[in-house]
Amino acid sequence: MKKSWHLSRRTLLRGSAASLALPWLESMSWGNEKQAEAGLPTRMCAVYFPFGVSLPPANHEHAGWNWFPTGSGKEFEFTNTLKSLEPLRNQMTVLSGLSHPNGRSMGGHDTGDIFLTGASFKGRSYVNSISLDQLVASHVGTKTRFPSITLSSDGGVGEPTRATTLSFSSQGRPIPALASPRQVFARMFGQEDSSVDAARQRLEQTGSMLDLLLDHSRSLRRKLGKLDQNKFDEYLDSVRSIEQKVDRSQKWLEIAKPDIDPNSVALDASPDGPREYIRAMYDLIYLAYQTDSTRAATYMLGQVAGATTVANTFPACIGLGGNWHGLAHGAGKKDGFVALGRFDQFLAEQFAYFLTRLHETKEADGTLLDRTLVLYGSSNSRTHQNRNYPLILAGGNGLGLKHGQYLNFSESTPMSNLFVTMLQAMNIPSDSFADSTGVLSELHA
Secondary structure (H helix, E strand, O other), X not given: OOOOOOOOHHHHHHHHHHHHHOOOOOOOOOOOOHHHHHOOOOEEEEEEOOOOOOOOOOOOOOHHHOOOOEEEEOEEEOOOOOHHHHHHHHHEEEEEOOXXXXXXXXXXXXXXXXXOXXXXXXXXOOOOOOOHHHHHHHHHHHHOOOOOEEEEOOOEOEEOOEEOOOOEOOOOOEOOXXXXXXXXXXXXXXXXOOOHHHHHHHHHHHHHHHHHHHHHHHHHHXXXXXXXXXXXXXXXXXXXXXXXXXXXXXXXXXXXXOOOOHHHOOOOOOOOOHHHHHHHHHHHHHHHHHOOOOOEEEEEOXXXXXXXXXXXXXXXXXXXXXXXXXXXXXXXXXXXXXXXXXXXXXXXXXXXXXXXXXHOOEEOOEEOHHHEEEEEEOOOOOOOOOOOOOEEEEOOHHHOEOOOEEEEOOOOOEOHHHHHHHHHHOOOOOOOOOOOOOXXXXXXX
């Protein structure tokens, strides 16, 4: 028997389908004279890789493949692994000892989900919190066409504790990542096929439909039980998110997207060719920053689900043999440190490529990198060990940060202190994030 409060599947799908029909027509300020009035933008990017790194002991014959530098402070030397970053040493700081306290007792394959959130998963409870990039986007995202861009090698959202995205909303829900360079380029820079008038009409129709749905939902919700109300609230949050996109699209409908040559990016690159694929993703983030299409970006190079992740095949594709998960587990065995170290080196070379592009692009009296914070690292030291994250913070020389150093912290300092430091450098009001206890004063100029 159908109750008065029953919703038909058709009604729900009509509401959710609105997000699929929307043109991606949000604002951007590249080329806009108002940008000069508002001041130069600040940006952040986070890049994550799974499974930890090669960490042979100092007296080991292969100690030169330890991910962390030797020495400390200003007096440090890169090992084989990070030597491609030497030309950029004054634009970056290597950090060791940091981790998320809430992640230390989690399974080694579970911590990617909290890399940018620091959240606590207790027992069977999976309740994440907002990620750093989305907090940044909530402050600076209204000034650009896209509040943020979320990329990963696998795409989508994955599953709880095996997410294929670094980004989580203010409700702790995963934000789907894009994995195809061509799809990312089309979304950011592709021109719409339909006319502006037709697009405006679609948006107005969508907005009207959402208004009716929300009005109906307010009366309907009161008739539901508590459990159904919670589920329905999640649905309404999605509808409101669509509503916000409609509002943004209507506001900036007539502002043209940047004219970017598609041949400037290897749009057909795929995970079968990791070097070209990773660089294409970095190129897209670079172009997004250069054109001020967004000021917040994340890129998950690979997630921690072992053999099920697309990026697991990267080492074999570049001739190292085996797979990423296997290399990580093999570190410590005969020549295992070298095998994983060479892959760590490969990843660092691609990261150096990205930083170099930012550093060589002039912006006012500095560079793009001077006003961009780039976090690079993993939520494991060795595979299944959720401590002593290998981390690099690059950029921000124009935001009051001090670099050209290797800093080693004790476990009493949570990684979230780094997040607060980054937020304050971007002039985003923040005294705390997750379980933070302060800032990293060593990064202050």
